[in-house]
Amino acid sequence: MAVGGDDDSMERDFAARLHLAHSPSPAPPSATAAASASSSPTAAVGIAFRAPQEQFTAADFDLGKIYGVGSYSKVVRAKKKDTGSVYALKIMDKKFITKENKISYVKMERIVLDQLDHPGVIRLFFTFQDTYSLYMALESCEGGELFDQIVRKGRLSEDEARFYAAEIVDILEYLHSVGLIHRDVKPENLLLTSDGHIKIADFGSVKPTRDTPIKVLPNSTNERACTFVGTAAYVPPEVLNSAPATFGNDLWALGCTLYQMLSGSSPFKDASEWLIFQRIIARDIKFPDYFSDEARDLIDKLLDVDPSKRPGAGPDGYSSLKKHPFFRGIDWKNLRKTRPPKLTIDANANEDEDSQDSNWLSHMGSTTVNQQSNTVSNNGAASSSEVRSHISKLASIDSFDSKWQEFLDPGESVVLISKLKKINKLANKKVQLILTDKPQLICVDPSKMVAKGNIIWSDDPSELSVQVTNSSHFRICTPKKVSTFEDAKQRAWQWKKAIEDLQRCQKN
Numbered sequence: 001m002a003v004g005g006d007d008d009s010m011e012r013d014f015a016a017r018l019h020l021a022h023s024p025s026p027a028p029p030s031a032t033a034a035a036s037a038s039s040s041p042t043a044a045v046g047i048a049f050r051a052p053q054e055q056f057t058a059a060d061f062d063l064g065k066i067y068g069v070g071s072y073s074k075v076v077r078a079k080k081k082d083t084g085s086v087y088a089l090k091i092m093d094k095k096f097i098t099k100e101n102k103i104s105y106v107k108m109e110r111i112v113l114d115q116l117d118h119p120g121v122i123r124l125f126f127t128f129q130d131t132y133s134l135y136m137a138l139e140s141c142e143g144g145e146l147f148d149q150i151v152r153k154g155r156l157s158e159d160e161a162r163f164y165a166a167e168i169v170d171i172l173e174y175l176h177s178v179g180l181i182h183r184d185v186k187p188e189n190l191l192l193t194s195d196g197h198i199k200i201a202d203f204g205s206v207k208p209t210r211d212t213p214i215k216v217l218p219n220s221t222n223e224r225a226c227t228f229v230g231t232a233a234y235v236p237p238e239v240l241n242s243a244p245a246t247f248g249n250d251l252w253a254l255g256c257t258l259y260q261m262l263s264g265s266s267p268f269k270d271a272s273e274w275l276i277f278q279r280i281i282a283r284d285i286k287f288p289d290y291f292s293d294e295a296r297d298l299i300d301k302l303l304d305v306d307p308s309k310r311p312g313a314g315p316d317g318y319s320s321l322k323k324h325p326f327f328r329g330i331d332w333k334n335l336r337k338t339r340p341p342k343l344t345i346d347a348n349a350n351e352d353e354d355s356q357d358s359n360w361l362s363h364m365g366s367t368t369v370n371q372q373s374n375t376v377s378n379n380g381a382a383s384s385s386e387v388r389s390h391i392s393k394l395a396s397i398d399s400f401d402s403k404w405q406e407f408l409d410p411g412e413s414v415v416l417i418s419k420l421k422k423i424n425k426l427a428n429k430k431v432q433l434i435l436t437d438k439p440q441l442i443c444v445d446p447s448k449m450v451a452k453g454n455i456i457w458s459d460d461p462s463e464l465s466v467q468v469t470n471s472s473h474f475r476i477c478t479p480k481k482v483s484t485f486e487d488a489k490q491r492a493w494q495w496k497k498a499i500e501d502l503q504r505c506q507k508n
């Protein structure tokens, strides 16, 4: 990557904003990543980092499949060429995070993750940056998201849910004991190791309590003191009423997650964020008949409107939660040695890469999408030229989409891609829907890898529009045809916004 004078100054400017000093080049990590993490601490504004700031570049890694996409990052499997160590490389676009005011999130995640030490918390090994991006080398979780296990299995058995819930309780007990409120506990942020144990990721929304022993930069806590963060379906009612964050926030989200594991969907589901919030405030919960009395009772208590009454938040701490009858039989001391539930793999995944399951969008998509998606954030709109340069730059660092490249024209980039179910009267079909910057809306049959025809693009909303039925169902309407899709990842709003943004972008 060419680094010109402007790029240099951009990098310096960004480092200054991040308050993370450039480190002298530390020794590269040894073959085991964990060993490297405990060596060569990096000094930065009074904080000695356990995970050093390295002088690596993306070219030092073989980039593999994409693990997942967040609102301001992509996480890619990356093998360090010299050591063979595998990491989950979280890649964040500097321009994007500056524009979207996410610098405090990045700082917080970097600093907090660096200090945590628990088998259920993703480990940060090192960081590096180049002109355009910040990189965090995280411990990789090959088992994917808990969310995917729920989707693939339809719903989990009580034994499976009990095990996962116990590991989540163990993680929350640790985080709360060090004065941290995670604030974004949800099945997408609960990852599984290859042998099936839970690890929690995504510490961008973490809120330290006053007496936390964890070192945080002072302004990074103040900045977001009253910011509404998290994900709509898991937000507790008191947060909607602007109450300060408490440990109870995470316990509410645990209740929602347990409900989702047992039933297949979150307790507060509706077509828009506003309607979801109404349900949360009204505490409109319906328990399926097949929930056991113990499961129902625990969820009911975790979803108490009074955060201090949720088990785990009271004066007796976690003991009341761990003693709840739902957890009868759990060996709390040996959780990590207990055999976890068997992971279900995606039947459609390729043997060597499961990019069939990759559901990613460029930063252009996520920039605007979040205004209406279930992820709560406040964003501005990027200009069309910025959007385009993001798209082409991101496409060049993404090796994971090469599989779909054959359906694109030279120089064309993917804006949003999802594996969807196309709902037809006679039979539903799996399709890979690809939105490109050309723009084109391409449908591919993923099992045969053949194009199934484009949905005719128009910049005119009267000729191409998207109607969202609920967070997982949407219709793409053209004068000739209406196609109905189901997105198990509940990104219906993201599809709508991505298409509408491209239409606007074309007009300008």
Ligand SMILES: Nc1ncnc2c1ncn2[C@@H]1O[C@H](COP(=O)(O)OP(=O)(O)OP(=O)(O)O)[C@@H](O)[C@H]1O
Pocket (backbone or CB within 6 Å): 067, 068, 069, 070, 071, 072, 073, 074, 075, 088, 090, 122, 138, 139, 140, 141, 142, 144, 145, 184, 188, 189, 191, 201, 202, 203, 204, 375
């Ligand atoms: N260590 C990891 N191993 C494997 N996959 C990971 C790892 N970390 C993250 N992922 C995947 O990447 C996705 C996005 O990561 P993460 O949630 O950290 O990003 P973010 O930009 O902070 O997202 P959010 O929108 O939730 O704030 C996760 O949901 C998960 O699927």
